[in-house]
Amino acid sequence: MPDPQPVLLVGAGPGDPRLITLAGADALRRADVVLYDRLAAPELLDLAAGAELIDVGKAPRSQTITQDNINQLLINHARRGQHVVRLKGGDPFVFGRGGEEASALTAAGIPVRVIPGVTSATAAAAAAGIAVTDRRAASAVTIVTGSDGDGTAEPIDWHAVANVGGVIVLMMAWRSIEDIAARLIDAGLSAQTPAAAIERATTPQQRVITAPIAELPESARSLSPPVTVVIGPTVPLAHPIADLPLAGWRIVVTRPAAQAATMIERLRTLGSIVIPLPTIEIRPRQDAAVDAAVQRLADGHYHYVALTSVNGVDTLWNALEHRQLDARAFAGVRIAAIGNETARALSRRGLHADIVPAAFTSTALSDRLEAEDLADKRVLLARAAQGSPVLRDRLSDAGARVDDVALYDTITPPPDPDALAELRAAANLVTLTSPSTAQGLVNILRDTGSDAAQLDSLQAVCIGPVSAAAARQCGLSVAAVADVYTVDGLIDAVLQLASEHPSGLR
Numbered sequence: 001m002p003d004p005q006p007v008l009l010v011g012a013g014p015g016d017p018r019l020i021t022l023a024g025a026d027a028l029r030r031a032d033v034v035l036y037d038r039l040a041a042p043e044l045l046d047l048a049a050g051a052e053l054i055d056v057g058k059a060p061r062s063q064t065i066t067q068d069n070i071n072q073l074l075i076n077h078a079r080r081g082q083h084v085v086r087l088k089g090g091d092p093f094v095f096g097r098g099g100e101e102a103s104a105l106t107a108a109g110i111p112v113r114v115i116p117g118v119t120s121a122t123a124a125a126a127a128a129g130i131a132v133t134d135r136r137a138a139s140a141v142t143i144v145t146g147s148d149g150d151g152t153a154e155p156i157d158w159h160a161v162a163n164v165g166g167v168i169v170l171m172m173a174w175r176s177i178e179d180i181a182a183r184l185i186d187a188g189l190s191a192q193t194p195a196a197a198i199e200r201a202t203t204p205q206q207r208v209i210t211a212p213i214a215e216l217p218e219s220a221r222s223l224s225p226p227v228t229v230v231i232g233p234t235v236p237l238a239h240p241i242a243d244l245p246l247a248g249w250r251i252v253v254t255r256p257a258a259q260a261a262t263m264i265e266r267l268r269t270l271g272s273i274v275i276p277l278p279t280i281e282i283r284p285r286q287d288a289a290v291d292a293a294v295q296r297l298a299d300g301h302y303h304y305v306a307l308t309s310v311n312g313v314d315t316l317w318n319a320l321e322h323r324q325l326d327a328r329a330f331a332g333v334r335i336a337a338i339g340n341e342t343a344r345a346l347s348r349r350g351l352h353a354d355i356v357p358a359a360f361t362s363t364a365l366s367d368r369l370e371a372e373d374l375a376d377k378r379v380l381l382a383r384a385a386q387g388s389p390v391l392r393d394r395l396s397d398a399g400a401r402v403d404d405v406a407l408y409d410t411i412t413p414p415p416d417p418d419a420l421a422e423l424r425a426a427a428n429l430v431t432l433t434s435p436s437t438a439q440g441l442v443n444i445l446r447d448t449g450s451d452a453a454q455l456d457s458l459q460a461v462c463i464g465p466v467s468a469a470a471a472r473q474c475g476l477s478v479a480a481v482a483d484v485y486t487v488d489g490l491i492d493a494v495l496q497l498a499s500e501h502p503s504g505l506r
C-alpha cells in the first residue's frame with residue numbers, strides 16, 4: 001500500500017472565490033481528489049483541473065451524507081496515496097466540523113495539514129463595512145453558533161454571551177434568530193442594540209439589513225442562509241460600502257465555456273452577477289480538406305495565412321499538432337490576424353502576426369491585405385464553416401488564389417436550464433462576442449419556446465458593428481456596441497451603459 005499523503009483541510013474563504021489563500025489555491029491545483037462543501041465557491045473547483053470532485057455538501061438538516069461517511073471517504077482516498085483536499089467554507093476550524101475530520105484522520109494514522117481560510121465570522125462584518133472590534137466601541141468579540149444542541153459540547157449560556165460586552169457574531173443562527181434575539185434580550189442585552197444581518201457576504205448577491213436587535217428578525221425576514229448576524233456598538237460605525245460599478249447587473253455571457261473564463265472573471269470583479277449561457281459550441285472538423293490544407297501549409301505552399309478568430313487559431317494549431325507538426329509550418333508565411341485577441345492567440349504559440357488591422361473586422365482585414373501585392377499569391381483562409389464571403393471575395397478580386405478552408409462548425413449547444421431560467425427572470429444584459437453568439441442565443445430562445453416579446457426585451461451589448469448587425473437581424477435590441485472590438489472594449493461599453501443607467505435597463 002502506498003504511504004498516505006497528508007490530507008489538506010483547506011479554507012475556501014467566505015464566498016468570493018478570490019478570497020482563498022495562495023496556499024489553498026496551490027493545494028487545489030495539486031489535488032487528485034477534492035471533497036467540497038456547499039459553502040465553497042464553485043469557481044474554486046476549476047483550479048483543481050483533472051481532480052475527482054466529490055460533493056459532500058450537506059444542506060442544513062438533510063441526512064444525505066453523514067459526517068462518518070465524509071471521514072471514511074477522506075481516509076479511503078488518502079490510503080490510496082492520493083493528494084486529498086478537503087475544501088471547507090471560510091476557515092476549516094471555525095465551526096463547520098474541521099476539527100472532527102482532523103481527529104478521525106489522525107486516529108486512522110493519516111497525517112493532516114490545515115490551510116487556514118478567511119472566516120465569514122469576521123469577513124461578513126468587514127464586507128458590510130463593520131469593524132468587529134473598533135476600539136472606540138468594542139474590545140471583545142464573541143463568536144457563537146446558533147445551531148445549539150447539534151452535537152455541541154455544552155449548551156450555550158446565552159446569559160453569559162449577552163453580558164460579555166463588545167460585539168456578538170452569530171453563525172448558523174438565521175433559522176432560529178427570533179428565539180436567539182429574545183433570549184439575549186431576556187438575559188439583559190438592550191433591545192435597542194444595533195445589529196446587522198449579512199447574507200452571502202463577499203459575493204455579488206450580498207445583502208445587508210440593519211436594525212435594533214429586537215426588530216432585526218422581522219426587518220430581515222426576506223434574507224436566506226448563509227447569513228451572519230453582527231450585534232453590538234460597532235455596527236453603527238460602519239462605513240458606507242462603495243458599490244462596485246456593475247453591482248446589481250445580471251449579465252449573460254454567451255461565449256463558449258472554454259473561452260469565457262477571463263470575461264466572466266472581469267465582470268464578476270466589477271460586481272455583476274454573471275449568468276454563463278454558452279450559445280455556441282465549436283466542433284473542429286477533421287476531414288480531408290483540413291488535412292490537405294495543413295499539409296500544404298507545412299509544405300510551404302502558402303504566402304499568406306489569414307485567421308479571423310481565436311477559435312480559428314486554436315483549431316488550426318490542433319490540426320497541426322494532430323499531424324505532429326509545429327510552428328515551423330508557418331516558416332516564411334505572412335500571417336494576418338483579424339484583431340488583437342486573435343494575434344494574442346498566435347503569440348501564445350510563438351507566432352507573430354504580421355498584419356493586424358486597426359479596426360477588427362473582415363472589411364478592415366481585406367483593406368490591409370489588399371495593400372499588399374496579392375496577384376497570384378496563395379492565401380489560406382482558415383476559419384469557421386459559416387464565415388461570411390466578404391474576405392474571400394475581396395481577396396480573390398485582388399488576384400489572390402484563396403483556399404477558404406472550413407476548420408470548424410459552430411453549433412448551438414443545449415442550454416443549461418438554470419442559466420436559461422435566470423436569463424428569463426432577471427437578466428439585464430446579454431453580451432455578444434460574435435454574430436454566431438447572437439444567432440445561437442436566438443436559436444436557444446426559439447427552441448425553448450420564447451416568444452417575440454421576450455426576445456425584444458433582451459438588451460444586447462455587442463463586441464462590434466458586425467455582431468450588432470447580426471443581433472438586430474435576429475430581432476434582439478442592441479443597447480451598446482464596443483468602440484474597440486475586443487472583450488475589454490465590450491466590458492468598457494457595459495461600464496459606460498451602467499453609468500448612464502444607474503437603476504438598470506429593465
Ligand code: SAH
Pocket residue numbers: 013014015039088089090091092093094095096118119120121124170171172173198199200201202225226227228229
Ligand atoms: N467555517 C465557516 C463557517 C461554517 S458555519 C467559516 O469560517 O466561515 C456556516 C455559517 O457561516 C453560516 O450559517 C453563516 O452564518 C456563516 N457564513 C458562511 N458563509 C457566509 C457568507 N458568505 N455570508 C454570511 N455568512 C456566511
